[in-house]
Amino acid sequence: MINKDIYAKFDEVYDKTFNLISAMATAKCARLEDVKDIVQETYAEYFNTLKKKGIAYAQNDGGFVVAVLRSVLFKHYKGRENEKNTLVSLTPYEENVSDIEDSALSIFEVSEKKESISLVLAELKKKDLLTQKIFAMFYYSDMKIKEIGALLEVSESLVKHKLYGTITELKLKLGGMV
16 A cells, blocks of 8 residues: 555645656657656656655656656667658647537637647648647747747747747638638
8 A cells, every 4th residue: 555645745746846857858859758657657757656665765766757757868869860750640639629618609709710720830840840749839838939949959039939920820720811
């Protein structure tokens, strides 16, 4: 039987670190479709460590989870350095298409919104991985431009350029849908 303190500690650390770990996984992944698996694996390993070695073992909670994330990323991509990642999927973010509040909208409005989101995601899939990461971090993780630049190790101006240039492009291509 697992000690209740372990569950409490895990929940506390998870709540404190989830946004950071998700953002770091997004920044460091080779494919956006890997983010959810990497984050889940990170917290599973953290929980298993708490079970095996106890709460005292992980002194610096945030730092320890970041170290686990790095280990998971290394294992996940070990031996895949030469893989071509030309087809990048935004599947973790496509799930939000179904999250549109159906009760407040008519069937036509819901259908129209889902169609718009699908078109935007299809256009984003055509963009380079860096642009996709910037969009995911800005809109999905709700990060600031400065934070995105720091995490991706690129300048703020590049983040702005990629973000606003793509928004302008989407508005031109998709018209009033964006």
